[in-house]
Amino acid sequence: MTRDVAHTDIGAPFMGETFTFQGDTVHMRQVGGARELVLDKSDGSESVCRVTKVIGGRFREDFVGIELDPSIDGRSRNEERVLPISYLLFNQSYRCKGYSVLVTERNGLERGQVWRQTCIFCHNTPPQLDGLLDELYGPGSPSYQGSASDDAPPGRRFRYVVTNEVALRDAVALEIQRLGAKPLASETLLLLREAMLRTRKNYGERHLVELGIGCEACHGGSREHVMAPSQVKPSFALQSAFVQVLGPDNKEPSQALEINRTCAKCHTVLFSHYPYTWEGGHRHTDPGGSPINSGEARDFLLGGCRTQLDCTKCHDPHSEDSREHLDALAGPAGDAICTNCHRGLDNPVAASAHSHHAPDNAGGHCLNCHMPKKNMGLAYQLTRYHRIGSPTDRDRVERDRPLECALCHSTMSVEQILSTMERWWNKRYSRKNIAHLYGRDLSVDAIQATLVAGLPHEQAVAVSIAAESGRHDLLPLVARVMTNDYPLVRYFAKKSTEQLSGTQISIDAAAPKSRIDEQVSKWLAERAKP
Numbered sequence: 001m002t003r004d005v006a007h008t009d010i011g012a013p014f015m016g017e018t019f020t021f022q023g024d025t026v027h028m029r030q031v032g033g034a035r036e037l038v039l040d041k042s043d044g045s046e047s048v049c050r051v052t053k054v055i056g057g058r059f060r061e062d063f064v065g066i067e068l069d070p071s072i073d074g075r076s077r078n079e080e081r082v083l084p085i086s087y088l089l090f091n092q093s094y095r096c097k098g099y100s101v102l103v104t105e106r107n108g109l110e111r112g113q114v115w116r117q118t119c120i121f122c123h124n125t126p127p128q129l130d131g132l133l134d135e136l137y138g139p140g141s142p143s144y145q146g147s148a149s150d151d152a153p154p155g156r157r158f159r160y161v162v163t164n165e166v167a168l169r170d171a172v173a174l175e176i177q178r179l180g181a182k183p184l185a186s187e188t189l190l191l192l193r194e195a196m197l198r199t200r201k202n203y204g205e206r207h208l209v210e211l212g213i214g215c216e217a218c219h220g221g222s223r224e225h226v227m228a229p230s231q232v233k234p235s236f237a238l239q240s241a242f243v244q245v246l247g248p249d250n251k252e253p254s255q256a257l258e259i260n261r262t263c264a265k266c267h268t269v270l271f272s273h274y275p276y277t278w279e280g281g282h283r284h285t286d287p288g289g290s291p292i293n294s295g296e297a298r299d300f301l302l303g304g305c306r307t308q309l310d311c312t313k314c315h316d317p318h319s320e321d322s323r324e325h326l327d328a329l330a331g332p333a334g335d336a337i338c339t340n341c342h343r344g345l346d347n348p349v350a351a352s353a354h355s356h357h358a359p360d361n362a363g364g365h366c367l368n369c370h371m372p373k374k375n376m377g378l379a380y381q382l383t384r385y386h387r388i389g390s391p392t393d394r395d396r397v398e399r400d401r402p403l404e405c406a407l408c409h410s411t412m413s414v415e416q417i418l419s420t421m422e423r424w425w426n427k428r429y430s431r432k433n434i435a436h437l438y439g440r441d442l443s444v445d446a447i448q449a450t451l452v453a454g455l456p457h458e459q460a461v462a463v464s465i466a467a468e469s470g471r472h473d474l475l476p477l478v479a480r481v482m483t484n485d486y487p488l489v490r491y492f493a494k495k496s497t498e499q500l501s502g503t504q505i506s507i508d509a510a511a512p513k514s515r516i517d518e519q520v521s522k523w524l525a526e527r528a529k530p
Helices: 133-137 165-178 188-202 222-227 255-264 296-302 323-328 332-338 348-355 366-370 394-399 414-425 431-438 446-453 456-468 472-483 487-501 513-528
Strands: 002-004 018-021 024-031 034-040 046-056 060-069 075-088 093-096 159-162 243-246 373-376 382-384
Touching: 034 060, 034 075, 046 075, 133 159, 133 188, 165 188, 255 296, 332 366, 373 456, 373 487, 382 456, 394 431, 414 431, 414 446, 431 446, 446 456, 446 472, 456 472, 456 487, 472 487, 472 513
Parallel strands: none
Antiparallel strands: 002 046, 018 024, 024 034, 034 046, 046 060, 060 075, 075 093, 159 243, 373 382
């Protein structure tokens, strides 16, 4: 994930391009083979940063760099920082860094946070102990680079049980020394706190096992295995003399659960102050599933298949999944994975009776109903929500918009979908609760109602479904979502507006909201002219 710029290929040209955002302008250039970013602020100030690292490379590239000080002959100010732009590989454009998640509008371009204090743990290979300090500490631990993930609900959390406090203290003390300090505490919790604070202050690239994602990031004991292949085998399970991992049921995790725990060390984040989750939850009080990319493994741990099914059954962890492979999972290939356990559904008659759809219909395949596409992906397209459940689950029906059946049946009214689910699966839903989502008149279709009154992540789903299903009648509502408070939602709305209208539009989804509102109104008025 993280690569040294001197030893990798970069998609971003850095050949004189400019990017303007909220009055600030960035110029990309190459000087003597080095890539540089010149930031001209609206207040007249200028700074020059030399790119040292690139992060990502599938959908986008983010950059890390050192600011150059012209007063000292171009020498650097040493500290590597996250730079303020991203390069989108899927459409060869630049974007404000951070707009891949649900953050509200920013006022301008600024050098980002210190790299070694932010991105370093998930995008590289640190020693496992470094990422477990807060888990071992328990509630109330300080925040540090290793505490990048969002807690799962209590019934889904792993337990890290200290089995030998003396050995734990010795290991933590050695880690503090490795960071260049002398341990001051002797009591376990104080020592762990000291290690986290020292990590926050001192941790750097030299303390990693490897820059980027290496074997040790997932397979514990990989380095020892290379040195002694016949004696040491790498493991997903945590091997330790002082801590044991237990599943949420206080039992030793299954192999599948250990693999999922490993994936969830990084693929578990929401990474913004956006408060809402799926299942009508609130991120800090009743955490549900993530509505954006990068929370897949955490979401999977919230579902019902987490102990028997692991991420690698669908994904190759060592390379990028092809589009053909992922598409195939929406058909018989995905069904075969599910029926390894759900054997009663491994024939067309039983599967059809279960789904109430023909076996060769999209609704007759497992993933389309139990892992629907309703999360915000990196290329402004919907990706699968990895919390395996059912579109008939009460929380999804009574707390989320739009109804998941409407992702395929976009023109059906809310009441039509509800009554059909109740009849087919012998369910009953509270119309009073559902009226809080769609209004008292449930004859409205779910997609239209979500466009009007949905939460931002719900509106992102609705604009995408409207475009995919050719709902030209909803074009004005889709276009209005371009004025959403969250720029990421605006990008989804712009793409869907262009898809429905069949034209490229010049509206800048990253412009101030007030300006976008004027531009959208003007664009819609021009389209309405005879």
